[in-house]
Amino acid sequence: MRLYSGPLSMFGAKVEIAAHEKGIAFDLQMVPFDMRTLYEPKHPDVLRINPKRQVPVLVDGELEIFDSTQIFEYLEDRWPSPPLWPAPPAERARARLLELKSDEVFFPHVIRLMGLPGAGTHPEAGPARAAIESYYGDMDRLLAARDHLAGDYSYADIAFFMAQFFAARMAVPMSSASWPHLAAWRLRIAQRQAVRRVIDAMIGFLRRENRPVPTYV
Ligand SMILES: N[C@@H](CCC(=O)N[C@@H](CS)C(=O)NCC(=O)O)C(=O)O
Numbered sequence: 001m002r003l004y005s006g007p008l009s010m011f012g013a014k015v016e017i018a019a020h021e022k023g024i025a026f027d028l029q030m031v032p033f034d035m036r037t038l039y040e041p042k043h044p045d046v047l048r049i050n051p052k053r054q055v056p057v058l059v060d061g062e063l064e065i066f067d068s069t070q071i072f073e074y075l076e077d078r079w080p081s082p083p084l085w086p087a088p089p090a091e092r093a094r095a096r097l098l099e100l101k102s103d104e105v106f107f108p109h110v111i112r113l114m115g116l117p118g119a120g121t122h123p124e125a126g127p128a129r130a131a132i133e134s135y136y137g138d139m140d141r142l143l144a145a146r147d148h149l150a151g152d153y154s155y156a157d158i159a160f161f162m163a164q165f166f167a168a169r170m171a172v173p174m175s176s177a178s179w180p181h182l183a184a185w186r187l188r189i190a191q192r193q194a195v196r197r198v199i200d201a202m203i204g205f206l207r208r209e210n211r212p213v214p215t216y217v
Contacts, residue, residue, distance in 0.1 A: 006039060095155065106163050
């Protein structure tokens with residue numbers, strides 16, 4: 001199995017973590033990425049497989065798919081153990097919704113900050129920053145009564161762990177005074193071997209590029 005990703009790809013990191021959690025052997029193919037030119041030029045296999053021209057892309061034999069959430073579904077069907085979705089249908093639906101919200105409700109605010117010099121400290125950062133902090137509040141309330149976002153450790157945790165890692169990079173700190181349950185969850189997830197392996201590689205890349213690294217890691 002081959003996974004195409006980038007050294008700073010939030011969505012690719014989600015898939016890498018899930019594959020490590022399941023003990024799946026894969027070949028990681030990093031596409032060209034540069035802090036100035038970003039994902040240009042595109043890798044020819046990505047252009048051929050994904051009309052959205054984005055990573056992650058997964059190739060497993062004859063199968064060629066893209067999009068981190070679609071890839072999660074394939075990994076779960078093909079390697080059901082250990083499970084990364086809860087079994088009861090309602091809990092599974094809640095976990096899937098949280099995974100989607102992390103990518104499509106929370107993360108767009110982080111992307112907005114990526115476009116502002118100084119990110120969260122830029123004078124125009126206010127609305128995105130407020131939305132990120134409000135989402136932290138929602139997740140903190142959820143985690144007051146449980147250790148993980150939806151049942152046992154799941155794809156929902158993987159997705160939001162990576163999304164908040166990028167929010168922290170964009171100068172929106174998650175204080176343990178304001179969101180104690182969420183901050184404790186983050187430390188728990190950061191200790192997982194599969195997570196550590198992926199974020200350590202990302203931190204190494206950030207350090208080589210002289211970019212700030214979130215302090216809690
Ligand atoms: N919804 C997609 C988003 C993928 C995505 O935004 N990938 C970024 C890297 S993290 C990318 O390839 N960007 C390059 C581009 O859009 O040109 C997923 O979950 O995989």
